[in-house]
Amino acid sequence: xxxxxxxxxxxxxxxxxxxxxxxxxxxxxxxxxxxxxxxxxxxxxxxxxxxxxxxxxxxxxxxxxxxxxxxxxxxxxxxxxxxxxxxxxxxxxxxxxxxxxxxxxxxxxxxxxxxxxxxxxxxxxxxxxxxxxxxxxxxxxxxxxxxx
Amino acid sequence: xxxxxxxxxxxxxxxxxxxxxxxxxxxxxxxxxxxxxxxxxxxxxxxxxxxxxxxxxxxxxxxxxxxxxxxxxxxxxxxxxxxxxxxxxxxxxxxxxxxxxxxxxxxxxxxxxxxxxxxxxxxxxxxxxxxxxxxxxxxxxxxxxxxxxxxxxxxxxxxxxxxxxxxxxxxxxxxxxxxxxxxxxxxxxxxxxxxxxxxxxxxxxxxxxxxxxxxxxxxxxxxxxxxxxxxxxxxxxxxxxxxxxxxxxxxxxxxxxxxxxxxxxxxxxxxxxxxxxxxxxxxxxxxxxxxxxxxxxxxxxxxxxxxxxxxxxxxxxxxxxxxxxxxxxxxxxxxxxxxxxxxxxxxxxxxxxxxxxxxxxxxxxxxxxxxxxxxxxxxxxxxxxxxxxxxxxxxxxxxxxxxxx
Amino acid sequence: xxxxxxxxxxxxxxxxxxxxxxxxxxxxxxxxxxxxxxxxxxxxxxxxxxxxxxxxxxxxxxxxxxxxxxxxxxxxxxxxxxxxxxxxxxxxxxxxxxxxxxxxxxxxxxxxxxxxxxxxxxxxxxxxxxxxxxxxxxxxxxxxxxxxxxxxxxxxxxxxxxxxxxxxxxxxxxxxxxxxxxxxxxxxxxxxxxxxxxxxxxxxxxxxxxxxxxxxxxxxxxxxxxxxxxxxxxxxxxxxxxxxxxxxxxxxxxxxxxxxxxxxxxxxxxxxxxxxxxx
Numbered sequence: 046x047x048x049x050x051x052x053x054x055x056x057x058x059x060x061x062x063x064x065x066x067x068x069x070x071x072x073x074x075x076x077x078x079x080x081x082x083x084x085x086x087x088x089x090x091x092x093x094x095x096x097x098x099x100x101x102x103x104x105x106x107x108x109x110x111x112x113x114x115x116x117x118x119x120x121x122x123x124x125x126x127x128x129x130x131x132x133x134x135x136x137x138x139x140x141x142x143x144x145x146x147x148x149x150x151x152x153x154x155x156x157x158x159x160x161x162x163x164x165x166x167x168x169x170x171x172x173x174x175x176x177x178x179x180x181x182x183x184x185x186x187x188x189x190x191x192x193x
Numbered sequence: 194x195x196x197x198x199x200x201x202x203x204x205x206x207x208x209x210x211x212x213x214x215x216x217x218x219x220x221x222x223x224x225x226x227x228x229x230x231x232x233x234x235x236x237x238x239x240x241x242x243x244x245x246x247x248x249x250x251x252x253x254x255x256x257x258x259x260x261x262x263x264x265x266x267x268x269x270x271x272x273x274x275x276x277x278x279x280x281x282x283x284x285x286x287x288x289x290x291x292x293x294x295x296x297x298x299x300x301x302x303x304x305x306x307x308x309x310x311x312x313x314x315x316x317x318x319x320x321x322x323x324x325x326x327x328x329x330x331x332x333x334x335x336x337x338x339x340x341x342x343x344x345x346x347x348x349x350x351x352x353x354x355x356x357x358x359x360x361x362x363x364x365x366x367x368x369x370x371x372x373x374x375x376x377x378x379x380x381x382x383x384x385x386x387x388x389x390x391x392x393x394x395x396x397x398x399x400x401x402x403x404x405x406x407x408x409x410x411x412x413x414x415x416x417x418x419x420x421x422x423x424x425x426x427x428x429x430x431x432x433x434x435x436x437x438x439x440x441x442x443x444x445x446x447x448x449x450x451x452x453x454x455x456x457x458x459x460x461x462x463x464x465x466x467x468x469x470x471x472x473x474x475x476x477x478x479x480x481x482x483x484x485x486x487x488x489x490x491x492x493x494x495x496x497x498x499x500x501x502x503x504x505x506x507x508x509x510x511x512x513x514x515x516x517x518x519x520x521x522x523x524x525x526x527x528x529x530x531x532x533x534x535x536x537x538x539x540x541x542x543x544x545x546x547x548x549x550x551x552x553x554x555x556x557x558x559x560x561x562x563x564x565x566x567x568x569x570x571x572x573x574x575x576x577x578x579x580x581x582x583x584x585x586x587x588x589x590x591x592x593x594x595x596x597x598x
Numbered sequence: 599x600x601x602x603x604x605x606x607x608x609x610x611x612x613x614x615x616x617x618x619x620x621x622x623x624x625x626x627x628x629x630x631x632x633x634x635x636x637x638x639x640x641x642x643x644x645x646x647x648x649x650x651x652x653x654x655x656x657x658x659x660x661x662x663x664x665x666x667x668x669x670x671x672x673x674x675x676x677x678x679x680x681x682x683x684x685x686x687x688x689x690x691x692x693x694x695x696x697x698x699x700x701x702x703x704x705x706x707x708x709x710x711x712x713x714x715x716x717x718x719x720x721x722x723x724x725x726x727x728x729x730x731x732x733x734x735x736x737x738x739x740x741x742x743x744x745x746x747x748x749x750x751x752x753x754x755x756x757x758x759x760x761x762x763x764x765x766x767x768x769x770x771x772x773x774x775x776x777x778x779x780x781x782x783x784x785x786x787x788x789x790x791x792x793x794x795x796x797x798x799x800x801x802x803x804x805x806x807x808x809x810x811x812x813x814x815x816x817x818x819x820x821x822x823x824x825x826x827x828x829x830x831x832x833x834x835x836x837x838x839x840x841x842x843x844x845x846x847x848x849x850x851x852x853x854x855x856x857x858x859x860x861x862x863x864x865x866x867x868x869x870x871x872x873x874x875x876x877x
Contacts, residue, residue, distance in 0.1 A: 071371030076352060087776045099371070100784060105775035106762030110373050110533070112355030113319045124320070129523045130282055130432045130509060157357065157527055158281040159320050162432035163288070163439045169320055356766075373763065378644045378664050534743065534763070534770025536647050538683070541690035541717075544768040548720040561716060568686035571659045571679050572647040579658060
């Protein structure tokens, strides 16, 4: 038995412990794991599959559908909206600014419309939104995460 | 005179958006106590008489929907608030939930009582993390007031995880049920077989807020605004080349040009200062020429006459320097990335449209694009595939927009 | 009569039992509609949209495989819109997937006068063949995402749930989870996914190898019915024989026990029947 793997299974099970083990709780379960690990790796999905008693292929089928679960690096994600309204207001340069100062703790994702068009261009850190973001704002946000 | 604030709280509103005081200030406590004491049929009759239509895009008469769910057979029923606003250029539900989260929740509680549901869900897009937290606190306020809880209706928030299609009502049910958010074939409709195959009332945030203000006042008050076809006010989201981007509440029937130009609304076109085109209704919307903007009002018949619709209320403004071919390519990428992949016309069609836009074939392959677009409109399972080609086809119908492209 | 409904199909009046799908009703009046994802023993997936028909009063076309016939419906199976959609569906699939051993897709293309080149030139599903076990091969360049295999693996037959649709959009695909090999998955090798696959994307190893060597010859194949002897259930088998070798085993779709589905022994146990080594 893989010791590390079973440790992960235990941690995941503890994180999901108060959830009812039914299919309707799969999305909340995936979010909890995502928030803890910032990624959904094969091992983590295996643990979710075991705990929730939902076949692995199905858990993967669901998890792989959602854009916010796509963060293989496990870094803090930074979503730069590059959709029409933000692109009109210079989103490309924000993306470049974010990527230029990336470091090893942040992964930049290009995002579809974040629903912040009244404050374009927008960047979302996963917890809060940078509105009318400038390259300096993005650089500062990346640095703040790096020094967390 | 054009901006109204009914769905959005008046500017003098001073209480915290999630507080008991806000409930009182907005008349929502009164609305709840009044509505919950009514028989379900009386509520539905009032909603029907009000003429409220769904504000998520389809404009289906709300009273008819409530009546269907109420009459549908089944001992368990659900109500769902659709706050999965992910349509490009659309942010009205976010602003409404930020400024007045209790309104839509009050509408949800009244809806639950009207159709006999004990359980309600608020499905909110994953990117609206801060709004979700506001919503959770607002639910607590209603719980303390006794309107939410085991003796009334329980409300659970479900957080989406980045999927535009999950806003499609049946895909949303699948998402809640822990399945892939792929749309289901209709019929059966949600009113008879929705969440967990039970009759389900699903409404957009803005629709529910309309119900709240209706019961906080009365029919006479509610119907003071609007047109013969559509009563009430509409939230529109102005973005792009506009001096005052934001969400505004305007009566149905307001001239489109005024929405762009009025000092208390859009405040005129920014950028070059000259209007190039408007994309109305979201990614699946219609491009309007400056002339069309001049000649139409915000109402279904007026816009329908030129093949357009209000959709989500998104009004994306482009000055005359914007290359609309670039915009159409962006829209194509959006649909290709957001297609669930279930049906052939949408899964492959959105990809092929994107490829054709990327290689600059908008004006050279019009007959192929029309045939493909028609097949997508006709044969896709859901609204995403059916409307994905609409904006593109609308540009083909307006060759005068070509010189911008 | 109470348990029948009368509707018109291409102007012809027809009375069918309540609960009949439009697809079945069309077949009854001999105006058959083409299908790809539909399978008589599986839940209709509604995915391919090849079977759409026009129903008067409906804004969009409707998938005849799953729409139930209603009294008074006026159905057209060959309207301009239907013919356009059918043709585009065929063309889109041909632009994406390898249809070389997909008879249903080939016939859809033929009857709709599809132009295989019209939407070609973009991304396709070309990808390496996956041979990770001795019994069947996954040649997913041929997949049209009809969902049949997923349904057969799931609650329509096998209840194993070893595979599911994953990803989305053009990248949606059949997956055992993170692309893992079948031996690492929950697969029990019943081969029911292979049996229902309409395009050869899932194919028995023996057939795959024979085709690769150019030795697969439909004209030389004979079929012999027998009853499986591995256990007492009594599944009927069709042994497909070429050059005195069993090359494939299927079960009749209308067999009351199997409905075309078998277990690993029935499906792939023929390896033992012709082995010279004692089992």
